[in-house]
Structures are given as C-alpha cells and as structure tokens.
Amino acid sequence: MVQTASAKSLSIRNLDKSYPLGGGRRLPVVTDFNLELAPGEFVTLLGPSGCGKTTVLRTLAGLEDFETGEILLDTRSIARLPTHNRRIGLVFQNYALFPHMTVFDNVAYSLKLRRESREKIQQEVQAALASVGLAEHGARLPGQLSGGQQQRVAVARALVMHPDLLLFDEPLSNLDAKLRVQVRSELRRLQKQLGTTALFVTHDQEEAMSLSDRIAVMQSGKIEQIGPPEEIYARPATLFVAQFVGKVNAFSSTIVGEEDGKAVVELMGKTIRTPLPSADMPKNVLALARPEATILQDPQHSLLAGIVEEREYLGALIEYRIRVGDTLVTAVRVALGDTMQAREGDHVGIGFLEETIHLLPETKRGA
Ligand SMILES: Nc1ncnc2c1ncn2[C@@H]1O[C@H](COP(=O)(O)OP(=O)(O)OP(=O)(O)O)[C@@H](O)[C@H]1O
Numbered sequence: 001m002v003q004t005a006s007a008k009s010l011s012i013r014n015l016d017k018s019y020p021l022g023g024g025r026r027l028p029v030v031t032d033f034n035l036e037l038a039p040g041e042f043v044t045l046l047g048p049s050g051c052g053k054t055t056v057l058r059t060l061a062g063l064e065d066f067e068t069g070e071i072l073l074d075t076r077s078i079a080r081l082p083t084h085n086r087r088i089g090l091v092f093q094n095y096a097l098f099p100h101m102t103v104f105d106n107v108a109y110s111l112k113l114r115r116e117s118r119e120k121i122q123q124e125v126q127a128a129l130a131s132v133g134l135a136e137h138g139a140r141l142p143g144q145l146s147g148g149q150q151q152r153v154a155v156a157r158a159l160v161m162h163p164d165l166l167l168f169d170e171p172l173s174n175l176d177a178k179l180r181v182q183v184r185s186e187l188r189r190l191q192k193q194l195g196t197t198a199l200f201v202t203h204d205q206e207e208a209m210s211l212s213d214r215i216a217v218m219q220s221g222k223i224e225q226i227g228p229p230e231e232i233y234a235r236p237a238t239l240f241v242a243q244f245v246g247k248v249n250a251f252s253s254t255i256v257g258e259e260d261g262k263a264v265v266e267l268m269g270k271t272i273r274t275p276l277p278s279a280d281m282p283k284n285v286l287a288l289a290r291p292e293a294t295i296l297q298d299p300q301h302s303l304l305a306g307i308v309e310e311r312e313y314l315g316a317l318i319e320y321r322i323r324v325g326d327t328l329v330t331a332v333r334v335a336l337g338d339t340m341q342a343r344e345g346d347h348v349g350i351g352f353l354e355e356t357i358h359l360l361p362e363t364k365r366g367a
Contacts (some may be wrong), residue, residue: 007039007195008073008164010060015069017052017059020174029055030221033069040195042188044208045227046244053201057167060199061090073164084110086165089158089196093170095150097142097157104138107157122248128156131190148179155187159194166191166198172207184211205245209233217241234356238364239298242288249294251330252362255286263359268324270303274357284362289318291332293353296340301351304329308342322348 015033018026029052037043045053058064060071062083071079078086095195097106107125116124119205129135132152142150151171153287171187172180189210191198202208208215216226217240226257236242239250255277257264262273267287274287299305306324313335320342329350333341342348 007197009039010035010037010165010197010199011070011072012036012056012060013070013072014067015056015071017064017069018056019341026247028221030059032154033221033223035216035223035226037197037199040127040197042191042198042200042211042213044200044202044204044212045218046202046208046215048203048244050252051218052221053115053203053218057169057199057201058208060086060090060165061088061167062086063225084113086219087161087163089161089163089166091151091154091166091168091171095142095174097150097155099142099154101141102138103134103140103145106142106153107138107160110161124160125156129153130158131159131194132156133186140204146179147175148183151175151183152186155190155284156290166196166200168200170199170202173202173204181209187211209245212308214350215216215245217244235290235358238366239286239288239360240366242358242360247291247330247332249289250289250365251287251289251327253285255281255283255285255358255359262354265357265359268304268327272303272352272354272357274354274359277359281359282361282363285359286362288358288360289352290356291330293356294329294331295353296331296333296342297319297349299347302351304350306348306350308344308346308348311342311344320348322350324350 011283012033012035015030017030018028027073033056045056049052055064059066070077104125108121111124126135129138132155132178134149134152134156141182142153172184175183184207200211212229214226214228215234216223217234219240225232225241232241233245242248251267253265253267255263256266261276263276265272265274265287302366304320304324306329308320309323312319316335318333318335322331324330
C-alpha cells in the first residue's frame, strides 16, 4: 500500500484565465474563480460541456498558464512552479499509458526520470500497484488489460509520486456503465484510505453525487453553488443547479402567508404548505418539486388533476409526464409494489410531499 502523507489543503484564489482568440482578442474562461478544499476532501467540479472545468484542472496542474490569481497547497504557492514540481497526480479520461511499456514500467516512469534507486522504484511501484489491486499485473502490457484495469494503472502512476493533490479529468467516461460504477467506488475507497485531497471533473451528476464530499456546480466559468451532494440536490440555489443534478418540476408561485411555521404558497391556483424560506425570500417564487416527491393520487381527492401524456418504463422506475393545463408535470414511481400506477390517457390526481418543496426567488430561474 502507498504510505499516506499528511493531507494538504488547496486554495485557488481570484484565478483569471483566458485563451487567445487571435487578432489580440481573448476568450475569458474563468474570472475571479475561488475554491478551497480542506485536507483530504474530495470535491467535484460538475457542469456542462465548455463551462471551464478542464481549464481549472489544467491550470492547477501547470499545463495552462493564467493571468492572475494564486494557487496554494497548504501555505506553499505552486502557481508558478513547473508541473513536475507541483506534487500533483493527474488521471485523465484516456489513461495516457505508454502502450509499448509494461504496467510496471508505466508506473515507474516518473521515478526513473527522478533517477531513484532500483530498490526504491521496485518497492514504490509494487506498493502503488497493490493499492489499486494490480500487484500481479506488472509484467503485462496495457493492451492486455481491460479498460477498468488500465484506468487503475493510471491511478497507480499518479499515486506512486505521493502527490499532495490528486486531479481527475473525467477518468471514468471511457468505461462502460457497469464498470464505471465499480471503478468509481474503488476510487472513492482508495482516496478515503490514502486521505489525499482530490479534485474531480465530470459532467455526470450521478458520478459527482456518489463520489464527492462537496460538489461545485459550474456554469460559464463560475461556481453557481458549492455544497454536500444532499444540499445541492434538495436545496439548489438556482433553477440551473436544480436541473443539472436531476429532474425537477418548477412552478411559478406566490407566497401568500405563513401558518403554523409553514409558508402558505399559491401554486396553479391551489394552496400548499412548504417549509419556511429565509426571511429575505420575495413573494414571487419558484416552487421546486422533485419527480419522486410528486405523487399520483385519486383525482377526486388531490391538489391538481391532469392526464398522463407519457408513461416511460425504466425498469426499477416508471416516469410519468402528466399534462395539467399548459404545464407538463413529471412524477416518478417505483415499478414494483406501488399500488398507484397509471396508463397513458388516464386521468390522475397529483399531490406533493410538501415538506420537500424548495422555494427559490423567481429571479433564480435564469436565462
Ligand atoms: N486551448 C484552447 N484555446 C481556446 N479556447 C479553449 C481552449 N481550451 C478550451 N477552450 C474554450 O474554453 C472554454 C472552456 O473549456 P473547458 O475544456 O475548460 O470546458 P469543460 O467544462 O471542461 O468542457 P468539457 O466537459 O467539454 O471538457 C470552452 O469555451 C472552450 O471552447
């Protein structure tokens, strides 16, 4: 096993990075970007293609220069150091292994460049391969391994240098769905065991949820919200965040009062009671209801009524899209053991688990 070094914090402060566009113009990608990781923390940058995730990672690694800002590991500034002096381990999407070198030599590569002794190399490489469960595979060529195993070699190659920070750029996206889930839980276990601070980039919300202590949801070079997965999912700060981490029903609504410690909210002409929002919440709000908190009911005794326009069978779940006037409401039920099921064309009632409804200022609807 790779020996655990004491974990380091990461601070990115006021980072500005743009790319040259030609003709003297530049494309700003991140502007005044700030992010702090606690020692041993696993944080994911989650966001749509082009929002700047990879650029942040490459800048940390020293693969891109930047205009202004500071990057610290604990109190050590690494912003102007060459890549090989930053003590950062990098794992990319495409593994980037040398195909003609054995697994052992791939992992040993950086140690050899540093002219470490034969004994030290032997010991460190074996420990790194053991960490990822590949102690017996050192003599193979990468082409003789599965995709998941190749990615584990790439992880071993990053670990062998005892990095202060691990950076992952979509490392699971070349793996098939089942393997992705397996390798991601291995990765999580290994990172917790080693205690190395890690920053992970993905556009896959489920991956981010399952791996991270905290998720930073990015849009257009900015962090829209950062927090633990449960907070991002249940209490998103904007509609963009809510929609990026899952499906959501968003109703333009009005807070009409307060009763018994609940907000009284008018939604599609009906009244619901939701958890009280903060005191500065305006009256015009978006009421957000996740599909799993949207309940099918008998239309005679329900808040809203509509017609099932689409029923999508997903195996474990069934997703319904129900037309209520101009609005399509999405509800999800477990496929087995749920007595309230419906077919396309059925008239159904809709209710909500009101305690899970999250209110946002209408202005957080975004573009
Ligand atoms: N070398 C470059 N030169 C010019 N523009 C670039 C360069 N690399 C990236 N960009 C632009 O910078 C923006 C951010 O790109 P970046 O790769 O960081 O996004 P991303 O969020 O990682 O996207 P993806 O998930 O598709 O990798 C995009 O508009 C992209 O076109």
